[in-house]
Amino acid sequence: MKMFYCHVCGSTHAKKAYVNELFNIYGKPVMVEQIPAMECARCGEETFDRETTERIRKIVHGDARPLRCLTMEVFSFSPV
Numbered sequence: 595m596k597m598f599y600c601h602v603c604g605s606t607h608a609k610k611a612y613v614n615e616l617f618n619i620y621g622k623p624v625m626v627e628q629i630p631a632m633e634c635a636r637c638g639e640e641t642f643d644r645e646t647t648e649r650i651r652k653i654v655h656g657d658a659r660p661l662r663c664l665t666m667e668v669f670s671f672s673p674v
């Protein structure tokens with residue numbers, strides 16, 4: 595087990611979590627579900643290890659087939 599260190603709040607306590615993350619691939623939003631992450635016990639910041647990050651990169655840039663497609667509504671916080 596590697597030592598956890600939260601780069602946001604400095605806490606060393608984390609729990610294992612599976613998270614969904616949205617990535618932006620050349621302007622196209624892509625969701626990856628069930629990513630194993632360490633979640634900071636204090637502030638909730640999620641961290642992926644190097645292997646996980648590399649695996650995500652391969653999934654979203656590679657030829658993996660998406661499970662399903664979603665239509666997503668996008669809002670702007672500031673009115674035009």
Ligand SMILES: [Zn+2]
Nearest residue numbers: 600603634637
């Ligand atoms: Zn933290």
